[in-house]
Structure formats: structure tokens, C-alpha cells
Amino acid sequence: MENSPSDSPPLKAANEGVSYSVDSTSTDSLPERAIFDPILLPADSYDVNGTYWADMPLSKRIPFVLNYDLFVEGKQEWAEIWEGAKRNPLSPLIRYFKSAVLPGAGLGLEGYVLFSIGNIKPLFQAVWKECWSTHQVCNARWVSSIEYLEVAGIMVGQILVGIQGDWIGRKWGLVQDALIMFWGLVLLTASWGTSLNGWVICYAWCLFIYGIGVGGEYPMTATSSMENGTGTGVISSKDDRLHRGRSVTSAFLMQGWGQFWNVVILMLVLFIANGTGNPPYSEKAVQIAFRVSFAIPALGTAVLVWHRMFNIKNPNKELEVQKKKSNVTGYDLESLKLTFTHFGGRMLATSGAWFANDVFFYGNKLFQSEFIKVITPNNHSVMEGWKWNLVNVSVSLVGYYLASMLIDNKLYGRKWMQIVGFMFDFILFIIPAFAFDYFTSREGIHAFQAMYFLSSFFNQFGPNSVTFLVAAEVYPASVRASAHGLGAAIGKLGAVAAAILYSYIDTQTKFYVVPWFGLGGALMTWLWLPDTTGLDLAEQERRWRYIREGRGEEYCGVAVHSKHLSVWERWMGISKQYNPAKDYKMKIEEMRTEWEQGKSKEISHDDGSETIWSQHVDDYFTRTSARHNTAPAEQKSEISPVNEKQATY
Known part of the structure; x- marks a missing residue:
């Protein structure tokens, strides 16, 4: 049953801590900010003043992120799990099966x-x-x-x-x-x-x-x-x-x-x-x-x-929605061309880092054969190798799960996870190269084992997990699968290169060669990979629509925030486009366009108040449509409550 405006609770601003002193029974009394802040400035990304988390100084960013992730979102998730478990003890397992095992x-x-x-x-x-x-x-x-x-x-x-x-x-x-x-x-x-x-x-x-x-x-x-x-x-x-x-x-x-x-x-x-x-x-x-x-x-x-x-x-x-907005049927060749033009550096990062990672993955297998030979001399049982492989996979699983837990954390996230993982593998592979005889002797086996298992852990808690994710998410939906497939295929060339290379050089030389791919992977990640932690795909698609329409320089939202661009893209000056106050106005005008096309009822919100917000937005656009259509072109995007000098919106 739909709620009418008179049934609505008092509207609140960017999060539930700040409310506007307005009469919620009359939508005519609602200022634009009271209507649009909860939609455009969600509480997980903006503080009570409307400041984006990446714009906060570190002293404020850390408590903001930890507070929301642990005490708001974390608390809510655990409450949902607990409520489900009270109804059915198997509910957490069923939930995990549906969300992770089946996909x-x-x-x-x-x-x-x-x-x-x-x-x-x-x-x-x-x-x-x-x-x-x-x-x-x-x-x-x-x-x-x-x-x-x-x-x-x-x-x-x-x-x-x-x-x-x-x-x-x-x-x-x-x-x-x-x-x-x-x-x-x-x-x-x-x-x-x-x-x-x-x-x-x-x-x-x-x-x-x-x-x-x-x-x-x-x-x-x-x-x-x-x-x-x-x-x-x-x-x-x-x-x-x-x-x-x-x-x-x-x-x-x-x-x-x-x-x-x-x-x-x-x-x-x-x-x-x-x-x-x-x-x-x-x-x-x-x-x-x-x-x-x-x-x-x-x-x-x-x-x-x-x-x-x-x-x-x-x-x-999602693919159908984006193709419809671009008026594309079949394969979007235009977007593919534009992807190489505008995101060429990202291509180098996702495919190059995957190539380096697959060379490392073969290096990890090299570690396995060497340390098994040392700890089990004269052993001919296949079972012995399988047992150590089982231990290695178990250690890797710990890395997989830790990566899954921290990959969305705004204080660490994808990019740092990949750089740190590459650097640790670089260190763990290069140490045995310069003391090979010691680490392959009985005296050095425990240190060798530790390095081997740690290399497995940091490969999963680092590039192996991150490359799979970012090879898709840093590209638009219309060519996302193609870009991911290309990056993955180039990554497999790394496995082929390693297999060929290893057949021509001895074991110690392999240890001299392999680590540099880790260092190279870290450098490519630092230079060309953007950090998309905390940036939603809808905003990336919004920027892409501007690019596809030939006006990419007009986009000024968070997708061009320096935090979400690569070092290379920042050097190209793209981050200078960022203007949150202007973008706030542009978003409302884009919502108005969708409303005029009959899409206002599609708006959904994090707190589940879909009908309430849709009704307020609908009332606002209905109330202001005549004024908007008769206003001079340069004034149509004016929204009085937003001050351009307040560079927090």
C-alpha cells in the first residue's frame, strides 16, 4: 500500500542525524535539499554536512569509515543474520549458499x-x-x-x-x-x-x-x-x-x-x-x-x-538498461573504440597486472615442488605431495576470505591490496634467489616453508583476487565482459610465458627472474589502475554516458574525483573536472529528465522508502515544471539552496 505525503515521517538530510525543520505534511514547504540530499548524498558516503568521504581529511575519514562500516552497516548485517538464525538455524548457511556458492x-x-x-x-x-x-x-x-x-x-x-x-x-x-x-x-x-x-x-x-x-x-x-x-x-x-x-x-x-x-x-x-x-x-x-x-x-x-x-x-x-540509453542493439562497437581511447591506461593495468600475476602463480608452484623435495627426501608417494598441496590450498583460502572481507574497505580497498600483495610476493620470491643453497637445505626448510605459504597467502590476499574484480568494474557495462575476457586472456599468456621460460633456465635462475614480475605488477597498478573502492557503478555509467555523447569534459561528479582516478589519469588533468556543487545541480536536472520520460517511479533508496521519496520527487518536479520550462536556459539548473562557494556538495 502506498504512503501518502500525510503519512510520511519527517524528512531527513544526508543521514539520519540531521533533520530539516519543515512540515512534512505539505510537500510545498520542502526545500530542494530536504528532498534530494537523502537520494544524492547517501549516509555511507557523505557526512552530515554533505562532504564526500574522499574529500574528508584523514583525521575525519578514518572514524567516518570505521563508524559506518562497523557500527551502522556491520550492525545491521549481523542483526539480519541473527534474526534469520532465530527463525531457522540453517539460515546463515542458506544465505551464504545463495550469495556466494551458487554464483x-x-x-x-x-x-x-x-x-x-x-x-x-x-x-x-x-x-x-x-x-x-x-x-x-x-x-x-x-x-x-x-x-x-x-x-x-x-x-x-x-x-x-x-x-x-x-x-x-x-x-x-x-x-x-x-x-x-x-x-x-x-x-x-x-x-x-x-x-x-x-x-x-x-x-x-x-x-x-x-x-x-x-x-x-x-x-x-x-x-x-x-x-x-x-x-x-x-x-x-x-x-x-x-x-x-x-x-x-x-x-x-x-x-x-x-x-x-x-x-x-x-x-x-x-x-x-x-x-x-x-x-x-x-x-x-x-x-x-x-x-x-x-x-x-x-x-x-x-x-x-x-x-x-x-x-x-x-x-x-544492467546491460539492457545501458544499451537502451545509448540506443544500441547488438554489439556496441562504438563503446569498445571509446574504451581504448579513454581507458587505455586501465587496459594496461588490468591486463598487465594479470599477466604478472599468472607468472607469479607458476612461481608458487615452483616453490611447492622444491620444498616438498627438501622436507621429504627420497619420497615417491604421490599422497605426500597431495598432502602439502592441501595445506597450501588451505592457506590460500584464508587469503581469499580476507581479501573478500577488506576489498570494499575505503581505508584499504582494491588498489592498495593489489600493490601490497605484489610487493610481498616480490620480497618472498627474491630472498631465496640470493641464498638458494641455504633455503633448500634441511637447516633452512622452516623458513622456506614460511615463505612458500606466505607467498600463497599474499597471492590470494592481493593480485589474484583483485585482478579478477577490477578487470570488469573499471569499464562500462556495454563492453565490461569483453574487457574482462581480454584482460584474463592476456593474463593466461603470463602462464604460457612462465611455462616456456622455466623449461630453458635452471631452478635458481627462475628465482632470480620471477620476482621482478611482482615489482612490475605493483608499478603498473600504481600508475594505471584507478581505485574504485566506494564508487558505485551507476556513477561510473553516468560518466560514461557523457563520454559516449562526446561531452566527457562536462562530467564533474565523483567518478573524476582524484581518489577514483589512476595516477596517470590525474596527470592527464581529468581530476580538475571535479565540481561537487555543480554536479549536485546536474544530477537533479538528469532526474528531472527521467521524470519527464515517466521514470520517476523507478527511484529506489537504501532505507527502503521507495514510495515516500518517489512521491516527494514527483510532487517537486510537478510543482516546478512550469517554472523550469519557462526559465532562461542558463538558469534552468539553478537550485537556490545550494551555494557554489560551499565546495562540499
Whole structure:
């Protein structure tokens, strides 16, 4: 039931601490600021004086951010969880399942399968040594091609499905990815050959097919998770501002759980099939472990196909809204061209940092093989390597979760998280390079272990989580999936480069080479990556509309605040456009335009008072429309309560 103005509570300003002394029963008595402050100056981003959080001095910014995040939003979230738990003890788990597990199920299954390839290989080498190790009966190139074809399939999927996601829609990409992964898993489970070499060839091409689905999962999961809470028009969403990073990284971290459960299942199946975890391993036991390990995610992927086909509700909404505003059908080539023109530095940051991160990721695998050799000399049990891999994945999961908790914090956020993660990995990799003999001896093993686990932790609590998020969120919706897919594909080139490079240099040289990619990643992040922490996607889309209309220099909102621009963009002078007082007026005029087009009823607000605010806005625009239409052009954006000299709005 709609509330009438006479039922409305007293209106309040930028947050609930300051109210206007007006008669709320008569909308004619409401000043513009009382109507628009709660809409345009939300309490999570502006203080009681209307000052944007990034404009506050550090002495005020810290308590403002901590107070809202912990005692307002944090308290509200815990209250909701507690209320749900009182009604149903399983409510918190169900809530987590819906918000993180289901959106990230594709990446969880992908992590399970892709890391299964590396985990199973030592088992193949132990049983079919003449094929997988000495290459007496198998072609060495085909054995090596397993990793290359897998990566090639992923890159194809990342680019093609990214384009499809922007062209046809997010849901099409999500369903298609799940179907391709299901098909690939069925093929992997049933892969065979008339000889060992024939089986290797079949296995490699099945991985290529599966990899296409995996590659598409990257841009589709990132964009669909990100766009769930986006506001409309000039109206932003609290969920988007405060929890966008958490939504995306909570889905992404399911990749870590996929790795974890792959190791657990392989250990259990091999132990049951072989009767022991120690060698020798029978061919039958390895065949069972190999095929069961792929059959289990195939069943899970079949469920995922069904869920995405019938249960996902309109993931294309944000894309459709932005295309409609730009009068675009099909693929938005114009936006793609403008993205390279205006956001070229961001492209360098997202793709270059991802490239550097994937080189590091291979470096982490190098650490693993080296320290396992040191702590378990003369060991030939595959189980031993799996156990240490399980410990490493568990440490990584801690990094994943901590990244998800802090990635939206305005005092730390994405950019610092990525720089700090890169720098720690740089340090942790370069130390063993200059004391390699000590750290690979029995005396230095504990320090070596610590560095190895810390490198895993900071890789997740840093570039691995952040690159997945920012490769989509710093671009407009119309080309978001394409940009993410391109960045991810270039990142995979880093994995290929590392694999090729490592085959030509010895172990210690690898330690000399790898760290500099961490330093390079940190520098690229500092120079070219904007910090979008606390900046909602609706505001970024608003700036993009100005750019697309050829008047990008007229935009003066928070998306060009120096806090939300890269160092490079600030050097280009873009931050000089920022003018909050002028932008406040421009936003109201844009709302008026939407109202005139019949969209006023679409306005939604963080406190749930949709009808109340829509009614006040509607009454205001109705009351002032005649005056607005007859006013001189230069005065139409004048709003008397806002003083240009008050540079806080």
C-alpha cells in the first residue's frame, strides 16, 4: 500500500542525524535539499554536512569509515543474520549458499578440474612412466601439449564468450559455459585411445574443449556477480557501493574450494581403489581415481546447467538498461573504440597486472615442488605431495576470505591490496634467489616453508583476487565482459610465458627472474589502475554516458574525483573536472529528465522508502515544471539552496 505525503515521517538530510525543520505534511514547504540530499548524498558516503568521504581529511575519514562500516552497516548485517538464525538455524548457511556458492559454482568446478590436471600427472608418471616421463611410447610434444591446449582453450573462451556476453547477454554466456564444461567433463571421463599415445591426444583435446567453457566463466561470473546491485540512472545502490567487491570475490574464492575438494577426493578415491596411499599403484586404481575425479564434477555441472537455465533471474538487466540509453542493439562497437581511447591506461593495468600475476602463480608452484623435495627426501608417494598441496590450498583460502572481507574497505580497498600483495610476493620470491643453497637445505626448510605459504597467502590476499574484480568494474557495462575476457586472456599468456621460460633456465635462475614480475605488477597498478573502492557503478555509467555523447569534459561528479582516478589519469588533468556543487545541480536536472520520460517511479533508496521519496520527487518536479520550462536556459539548473562557494556538495 502506498504512503501518502500525510503519512510520511519527517524528512531527513544526508543521514539520519540531521533533520530539516519543515512540515512534512505539505510537500510545498520542502526545500530542494530536504528532498534530494537523502537520494544524492547517501549516509555511507557523505557526512552530515554533505562532504564526500574522499574529500574528508584523514583525521575525519578514518572514524567516518570505521563508524559506518562497523557500527551502522556491520550492525545491521549481523542483526539480519541473527534474526534469520532465530527463525531457522540453517539460515546463515542458506544465505551464504545463495550469495556466494551458487554464483561461484562455475569457478568452483573449474578450479576443481583444472588443478586436478596437475594433481593427477604425478600419478600417471608413476604408473605409465614410459609414456609420461621417459616418452618411450608417447610423443613428448603431445604430452607437453596437454597444458598448452588447456590454456589455449581458456583463452579462446575468455575472449569469445566475453564478446558474446556483451553482444547477446550475460545469461546466454552463463548457460553456454556450463553446457560446454559439462560436455568437456563427459569427454574427459570417457577419454580413451587404442594406445597410450592415442589416449594422451584424446585427453589433450578434451581439455581444450573444457577450457573454452572455463575461459567464458571468468567474464560471465565477474560481470553477473557485479551487476546484481547496480542502481538506475543517477540513483546509486548502497549494496553496490559497500559490497560489490565482496560479491565478486565471494564467488571467485569458490575456485579455492574447488582446488581443496579435488585434493581431498583424489586422496580418498586412490586410497580406496589402491588399498593404500603408498606406491606401487595399480593401473586399475589409477584409472578409477582418474575417471571418478572427473565424473563427480560432471554431475555438479549438470545441476549448474539446470540452475542457470531456469533459476537465474534477468542477469542482463544492467546491460539492457545501458544499451537502451545509448540506443544500441547488438554489439556496441562504438563503446569498445571509446574504451581504448579513454581507458587505455586501465587496459594496461588490468591486463598487465594479470599477466604478472599468472607468472607469479607458476612461481608458487615452483616453490611447492622444491620444498616438498627438501622436507621429504627420497619420497615417491604421490599422497605426500597431495598432502602439502592441501595445506597450501588451505592457506590460500584464508587469503581469499580476507581479501573478500577488506576489498570494499575505503581505508584499504582494491588498489592498495593489489600493490601490497605484489610487493610481498616480490620480497618472498627474491630472498631465496640470493641464498638458494641455504633455503633448500634441511637447516633452512622452516623458513622456506614460511615463505612458500606466505607467498600463497599474499597471492590470494592481493593480485589474484583483485585482478579478477577490477578487470570488469573499471569499464562500462556495454563492453565490461569483453574487457574482462581480454584482460584474463592476456593474463593466461603470463602462464604460457612462465611455462616456456622455466623449461630453458635452471631452478635458481627462475628465482632470480620471477620476482621482478611482482615489482612490475605493483608499478603498473600504481600508475594505471584507478581505485574504485566506494564508487558505485551507476556513477561510473553516468560518466560514461557523457563520454559516449562526446561531452566527457562536462562530467564533474565523483567518478573524476582524484581518489577514483589512476595516477596517470590525474596527470592527464581529468581530476580538475571535479565540481561537487555543480554536479549536485546536474544530477537533479538528469532526474528531472527521467521524470519527464515517466521514470520517476523507478527511484529506489537504501532505507527502503521507495514510495515516500518517489512521491516527494514527483510532487517537486510537478510543482516546478512550469517554472523550469519557462526559465532562461542558463538558469534552468539553478537550485537556490545550494551555494557554489560551499565546495562540499
